[in-house]
Amino acid sequence: MPVFLECQRCTACCRWPGQVRLTDAEITRLAAFKGLTEVAFIQQFTRLTQDRRALALQDQPTGECIFLEGENCAVQPVKPQQCRDFPNLWNFPGSEKFCHAVPRLVSDVEYRLRIAQVTGRTL
Ligand code: SF4
Numbered sequence: 679m680p681v682f683l684e685c686q687r688c689t690a691c692c693r694w695p696g697q698v699r700l701t702d703a704e705i706t707r708l709a710a711f712k713g714l715t716e717v718a719f720i721q722q723f724t725r726l727t728q729d730r731r732a733l734a735l736q737d738q739p740t741g742e743c744i745f746l747e748g749e750n751c752a753v754q755p756v757k758p759q760q761c762r763d764f765p766n767l768w769n770f771p772g773s774e775k776f777c778h779a780v781p782r783l784v785s786d787v788e789y790r791l792r793i794a795q796v797t798g799r800t801l
């Protein structure tokens with residue numbers, strides 16, 4: 679049976695170092711959600727990725743994501759796919775030490791349903 683990792687909304691993954699890469703479509707959605715033009719959104723909220731090949735969300739001076747407000751994501755309805763996919767569809771060795779998601783043994787059907795709910799993806 680598959681294991682679904684149930685997010686506890688601890689926001690640790692919004693605070694650790696790294697980068698949230700953005701696709702063009704995500705920039706379009708985020709800009710519309712913030713009521714900005716894409717150019718204004720890019721100037722206000724993005725930076726180059728480390729490889730300088732794409733755009734990523736800026737960090738706050740404290741290192742957390744620019745859109746983390748207290749314990750909430752300010753762009754939750756349109757948050758980037760990278761955020762939606764963690765920790766079930768991507769994670770890294772040792773991430774379970776920082777991520778408080780609870781592992782749940784579920785049926786194949788429930789796994790697919792829950793993945794669709796949190797990521798919008800169809801497996
Ligand atoms: S966009 Fe939202 S979910 Fe993604 S890292 Fe920033 S605050 Fe967290």
Ligand code: SF4
Nearest residue numbers: 685686689691777779
């Ligand atoms: S995915 Fe993990 S680290 Fe991120 S908010 Fe959920 S429980 Fe916390």
